Amino acid sequence: MPVPARTAALAAIHPIQVVTRRTGLSADVIRVWEKRYGVVTPVRSAGGRRLYSDADIERLRLLAHATLSGGTIGRLAALSPEALAALIAPADASTGAVTGIDAARPAHEAVRRPSPVPGGTAMTAARDHLDTSLAAITRFDGVALDLLLRRAAIALSAEAFLDALVVPLTERIAAHVRDGTLRPAHRHLAHAVLRRVLDHVTTTATPPLPSRDVVVTTPSGQGQELGALLAAAAAAADGWRVTYMGPGLPAEDIVETVERIGARALVLSLGAAPGDRVIPRELRRLRALLPGDVAVLLEGAGAEVHRSVTAEIRAAAPRDLAEMREQLRALADGSDDVPTSDGTAAAAAPGRGRGRR
Amino acid sequence: MPVPARTAALAAIHPIQVVTRRTGLSADVIRVWEKRYGVVTPVRSAGGRRLYSDADIERLRLLAHATLSGGTIGRLAALSPEALAALIAPADASTGAVTGIDAARPAHEAVRRPSPVPGGTAMTAARDHLDTSLAAITRFDGVALDLLLRRAAIALSAEAFLDALVVPLTERIAAHVRDGTLRPAHRHLAHAVLRRVLDHVTTTATPPLPSRDVVVTTPSGQGQELGALLAAAAAAADGWRVTYMGPGLPAEDIVETVERIGARALVLSLGAAPGDRVIPRELRRLRALLPGDVAVLLEGAGAEVHRSVTAEIRAAAPRDLAEMREQLRALADGSDDVPTSDGTAAAAAPGRGRGRR
DNA sequence: GCCGTCTTGTCAAGATATTGTCTAGGACAA
DNA sequence: TTGTCCTAGACAATATCTTGACAAGACGGC
Numbered sequence A, B: 001m002p003v004p005a006r007t008a009a010l011a012a013i014h015p016i017q018v019v020t021r022r023t024g025l026s027a028d029v030i031r032v033w034e035k036r037y038g039v040v041t042p043v044r045s046a047g048g049r050r051l052y053s054d055a056d057i058e059r060l061r062l063l064a065h066a067t068l069s070g071g072t073i074g075r076l077a078a079l080s081p082e083a084l085a086a087l088i089a090p091a092d093a094s095t096g097a098v099t100g101i102d103a104a105r106p107a108h109e110a111v112r113r114p115s116p117v118p119g120g121t122a123m124t125a126a127r128d129h130l131d132t133s134l135a136a137i138t139r140f141d142g143v144a145l146d147l148l149l150r151r152a153a154i155a156l157s158a159e160a161f162l163d164a165l166v167v168p169l170t171e172r173i174a175a176h177v178r179d180g181t182l183r184p185a186h187r188h189l190a191h192a193v194l195r196r197v198l199d200h201v202t203t204t205a206t207p208p209l210p211s212r213d214v215v216v217t218t219p220s221g222q223g224q225e226l227g228a229l230l231a232a233a234a235a236a237a238d239g240w241r242v243t244y245m246g247p248g249l250p251a252e253d254i255v256e257t258v259e260r261i262g263a264r265a266l267v268l269s270l271g272a273a274p275g276d277r278v279i280p281r282e283l284r285r286l287r288a289l290l291p292g293d294v295a296v297l298l299e300g301a302g303a304e305v306h307r308s309v310t311a312e313i314r315a316a317a318p319r320d321l322a323e324m325r326e327q328l329r330a331l332a333d334g335s336d337d338v339p340t341s342d343g344t345a346a347a348a349a350p351g352r353g354r355g356r357r
Numbered sequence C: 001g002c003c004g005t006c007t008t009g010t011c012a013a014g015a016t017a018t019t020g021t022c023t024a025g026g027a028c029a030a
Numbered sequence D: 001t002t003g004t005c006c007t008a009g010a011c012a013a014t015a016t017c018t019t020g021a022c023a024a025g026a027c028g029g030c
Helices: A016-023 A027-037 A054-068 A081-088 A094-103 A120-138 A142-155 A158-178 A184-205 A226-237 A251-261 A278-289 A301-305 A307-312 A321-332 B016-023 B027-037 B054-068 B081-088 B093-101 B122-138 B142-155 B158-178 B184-205 B226-237 B251-261 B278-289 B301-305 B307-312 B321-334
Strands: A213-217 A241-244 A265-269 A295-299 B213-217 B241-244 B265-269 B295-299
Touching (some): A016 A027, A027 A054, A054 A081, A120 A142, A120 A158, A142 A158, A142 A184, A158 A321, A184 A226, A184 A241, A213 A226, A213 A251, A226 A265, A226 A321, A251 B184, A265 A321, A278 A295, A295 A321, A301 A307, B016 B027, B027 B054, B054 B184, B081 B142, B122 B158, B122 B184, B142 B158, B142 B184, B158 B184, B158 B226, B158 B321, B184 B226, B184 B241, B213 B251, B226 B241, B226 B265, B226 B321, B251 B265, B251 B278, B265 B321, B278 B307, B295 B301
Parallel strands (some): A213 A241, A213 A265, B213 B265
């Protein structure tokens, strides 16, 4: 195996506690795996303490994921990193993306993925994270929440993190604020942290190499950006190169962004704002200005509210993140059609070029 | 290891207490780190007292943050600033990104980074960053901009990064959009990236230890959050523990946040919105609800616009970041003796040792 | 189905290593 | 004089290490 020439990455300097955080394994397990199966061979400090390299950590994390999928460590321990990755990839491709981030190492290869279902274990794991996160919010501990979420993003797959943790978390927060268990200030704090973490997930999960481009934003008049960030993170974890533009973009600027980037898809996040007059107008203007072959996805509660306009501008309206993923994938698989919620094919006027420079 | 002749331009003039304030480390720790691990080598005054340069402080802050993630100071101390930064922001997927994209040129160029912190040339260094950043914006390259800014934040000191790069950059962008050289879409892109980077700077610069707390937000009706993030980053770099709450917070929620956290100061960022009726009302409500010993600072163009209210609610109105820093520092110095009129959560009483962890 | 064996994660105890804080005695600065 | 800073050493709190034991499942044979 070729040795990467990155000094920082080579440095084997992480004490076991860091490995604990980044792999989700207990220190005991890490040690016993080393002793019984020789999964890694960390160097030792002068005082005899184990010092792990990023590569060690990466391998441990791969193993941890692989065992979650059912294999026994005794057998997996002998496998090469490639074999491990191959084993995990079919079950959970997003791992590759998120993994690449922290370990700064593995390639961004397998972006394809068949079965989206993370599995029952991931759900229960996510529930734990959910409870601890809520506890942190309750005691108004933003730092702890930040840490917990980042850790969860690593421990869980990107998909599980978003679907089984972030989404339920925001819903629970909203519910608690409604029934008075939490104050609005709690929600603000949580949202501030969530924005930060989601932004982080998005940028780190975004594949560096040229790939399918998608622009994510919120139309003019929409201030709520959590949904947009969620969509951005989901798209990024799914192998799209995301350009996130923040909330409240006028139609002209959206169009210009899409054209300059040459994006194939545009995801707009719409909060529920019944009776809103601005949004429908912006959406119509958007479709008029937008190249015909750019697919438009309306994410969030607002898509339901403005359903007639949604149909009118030939936009897809995924019900949730899972549906959005499917539609994005359909888009990526070469078909220019995005299935709309009611089944009609949306978008795609392949004849008209988009006139890129 | 080349030993660069230290330019007198970057005066090493800070006594240890300033370092204490700006890093969140106790004087004991700073001294013992120097003695045991040689993390910095401050010059001495005629009387034998340590005098720290800004670069020293920056390094100490990086180290303090790096230890937070679990690394042991004994090993971290030997690391280069680049390696440290990579450790703190393991999310360096963007590095891989650009490396991969223009892989045409050898990676060495990126690794062999130049100029740590030249004193008098700090401004020229910042000018370079400014130009390259503007170029990235012009060609609509958000990924490159992100990378450039993060690098600059490491290469320059936090102060220089904010004052000599970010602030001028936003001004130049605004000017270019005005005169038509850049499109609004460019500005949106740049702001989206800037928000992300500033948020990152804020969190990484915020001292992990209990220290003086400040809450940064934007009052209800203010959507623009770049200024608030800028102020947050500046305060964090100055040793305050920042709780950033995002834009558009109603007075009640601001007050509740301040009280729950036990913050000593509140920074509100106000954009220029002449004729605004909501802001003055919110500000008055705020002062009425807020504990009397909480200092209020109004940052941004809006403070000028609402000058009468500013005076009425006994708020400071710094003209720029430098002035805000001064006022914050004065607050930090003076309040040692100021008794808390209200018995709420005595916060961090400085002076004696502060509890680690 | 039942029972022994193997696998695997967790825990305990006793010893070291590492690190932050504190004390004491003295010097310097305003 | 008073407050800040310096050095050196002592000390307490964590983190980690090693060895060994053990419980819960998984598995295979009867």
